[in-house]
Amino acid sequence: MSIDLKQLSQLQALFKLLSSGAHLNRLQDTDLWLDLEKHYPSYESLFAALGFTLVMDGRGFAYFKTEQASSYTGKLTRRLALQLMLLFEYQADQGLHLFQFQQWRIDTSLLETLSQHYHALLEAEEMASTEALTEILERSARVGFAVYDDGCFWLLPAVYRYLDLFEELAQADKPELDEVLTPLSIRESETEVQSEGSL
Numbered sequence: 172m173s174i175d176l177k178q179l180s181q182l183q184a185l186f187k188l189l190s191s192g193a194h195l196n197r198l199q200d201t202d203l204w205l206d207l208e209k210h211y212p213s214y215e216s217l218f219a220a221l222g223f224t225l226v227m228d229g230r231g232f233a234y235f236k237t238e239q240a241s242s243y244t245g246k247l248t249r250r251l252a253l254q255l256m257l258l259f260e261y262q263a264d265q266g267l268h269l270f271q272f273q274q275w276r277i278d279t280s281l282l283e284t285l286s287q288h289y290h291a292l293l294e295a296e297e298m299a300s301t302e303a304l305t306e307i308l309e310r311s312a313r314v315g316f317a318v319y320d321d322g323c324f325w326l327l328p329a330v331y332r333y334l335d336l337f338e339e340l341a342q343a344d345k346p347e348l349d350e351v352l353t354p355l356s357i358r359e360s361e362t363e364v365q366s367e368g369s370l
Contacts, residue, residue, distance in 0.1 A: 174213045181206040185214065189235045190223065194315030194329035197231035207233060231328035232315070250298055251311050255333045257289045272330060277308065278323040 176182065181203050188195060188203065197204045207214055211227060218225045224236040258277070259269050261284070267275070282304045286293060293299040298307065308324045311317045316333075317324045 174217055179206070179210055179213060179217070182214075182217075186218070189218075189225070189233070192235075192237075192314055194327070195233040196315055196327045196329055199315070199318060199327060204231075204233070228328070228331065230331050232331070234315075234329065234332075247307070247310055247314075250296055250307050251316065252333055252336070253292070253296055254285075254298070254304060254307055255330065256337060257285055257292065259334070259337065261285060261288060269334060272326045272334070273328065275326060276323050277317075277325065279305070282308075 185195070185203055185207060188200070195203055195207065207227065215225045215227075218235070225233065226236050227233040258275075259272070262272075262275060263269060279301060282301045286299055286301050286304060290299050293304075298304060308317050309319070312319055312324070315327060315329050317326050317330075319325075
């Protein structure tokens with residue numbers, strides 16, 4: 172495949188962002204997203220030649236898929252996964268649809284509630300304080316999972332990666348996860364959203 176580098180006007184910016192481990196989100200990085208979408212085959216081939224697997228999800232985010240993670244990103248990933256899992260469980264208990272997570276306002280009050288409600292689970296990972304939960308969201312914002320605006324955090328489309336994982340775990344009915352996932356009705360929420368045609 173012949174690639175005209177002159178057409179890839181956002182090559183340097185895209186590579187810098189994606190190779191840092193961050194996610195590109197359609198609503199936050201409009202210019203980069205439009206260029207990536209327009210020249211996707213060229214970008215995919217070029218990045219593949221450099222040893223990177225480009226993933227562009229139709230729900231509005233892109234990233235480099237990797238099998239390796241540093242100790243820093245591994246710890247952040249584990250903590251963010253737990254925080255998001257508990258957030259999804261809490262919001263589901265409040266009757267909110269999980270697939271509308273981008274509309275959730277995550278402020279200090281909500282983080283305090285999570286800290287109190289799931290204190291034992293969070294304490295095991297040394298993240299039981301509101302400050303610790305805030306710090307995790309701040310770090311996740313640096314890699315494209317959230318954005319801080321108007322005094323609170325908002326989740327970005329890249330969070331679908333975690334939601335997809337939670338769905339898989341729930342559907343697998345793994346015994347070791349039952350205690351954590353119950354009463355998180357991911358499958359029920361998925362069915363409701365699909366029936367509304369909003370996927």
